[in-house]
Amino acid sequence: NAGVMQNPRHLVRRRGQEARLRCSPMKGHSHVYWYRQLPEEGLKFMVYLQKENIIDESGMPKERFSAEFPKEGPSILRIQQVVRGDSAAYFCASSPSLGGYEQYFGPGTRLTVT
Amino acid sequence: DQQVKQNSPSLSVQEGRISILNCDYTNSMFDYFLWYKKYPAEGPTFLISISSIKDKNEDGRFTVFLNKSAKHLSLHIVPSQPGDSAVYFCAASIYSNDYKLSFGAGTTVTVRA
Numbered sequence: 466n467a468g469v470m471q472n473p474r475h476l477v478r479r480r481g482q483e484a485r486l487r488c489s490p491m492k493g494h495s496h497v498y499w500y501r502q503l504p505e506e507g508l509k510f511m512v513y514l515q516k517e518n519i520i521d522e523s524g525m526p527k528e529r530f531s532a533e534f535p536k537e538g539p540s541i542l543r544i545q546q547v548v549r550g551d552s553a554a555y556f557c558a559s560s561p562s563l564g565g566y567e568q569y570f571g572p573g574t575r576l577t578v579t
Numbered sequence: 580d581q582q583v584k585q586n587s588p589s590l591s592v593q594e595g596r597i598s599i600l601n602c603d604y605t606n607s608m609f610d611y612f613l614w615y616k617k618y619p620a621e622g623p624t625f626l627i628s629i630s631s632i633k634d635k636n637e638d639g640r641f642t643v644f645l646n647k648s649a650k651h652l653s654l655h656i657v658p659s660q661p662g663d664s665a666v667y668f669c670a671a672s673i674y675s676n677d678y679k680l681s682f683g684a685g686t687t688v689t690v691r692a
Contacts, residue, residue, distance in 0.1 A: 500682075507683045508680070568625070569622075569624075
């Protein structure tokens with residue numbers, strides 16, 4: 466059973482470009498969470514999605530960031546007009562049901578904005 | 580604002596000895612606590628958890644202690660093994676909203692042979 470998959474693993478974008486991060490949850494998991502880890506800090510919750518629904522986006526910056534989890538395909542975290550402060554590791558997690566301890570994390574995408 | 584703090588960024592311990600990792604939190608609403616382990620180039624993996632109704636939870640070589648009055652928890656690894664070398668994250672949640680984990684910055688553990 467493959468784990469949570471994220472791609473790309475590393476992404477370099479210039480300021481002003483768009484970044485698209487993909488997350489494929491574990492098979493059978495319908496809950497997806499995105500976290501961001503800034504340098505020297507812990508992971509911070511961004512958004513929680515179920516298929517076709519955003520359940521909680523209280524951790525998402527108000528502008529430039531969006532997330533989706535379509536009926537078919539991976540979950541996408543989209544960052545428009547990236548700035549240097551967006552440089553971070555972005556982790557996706559999935560779970561079969563609602564529960565913190567059941568969140569299985571992907572390896573992360575490291576975004577570097579130059 | 581960091582609601583979960585791991586004040587020791589690194590810990591070095593000899594193989595066979597005890598590793599003690601500490602974690603403090605500020606939000607008194609937290610009542611569920613977890614420890615995650617992370618190897619380089621991998622995502623965090625769940626290690627052990629504890630509910631606020633308990634003060635200790637044990638799983639093999641790993642024991643978590645919770646002191647609610649001090650808002651402090653610790654993870655003990657006995658005996659430490661080379662494969663335990665990793666980054667350990669403390670996390671907390673408010674049970675009613677338990678998908679939203681708040682993480683500490685992590686402690687890098689190095690087990691020396």
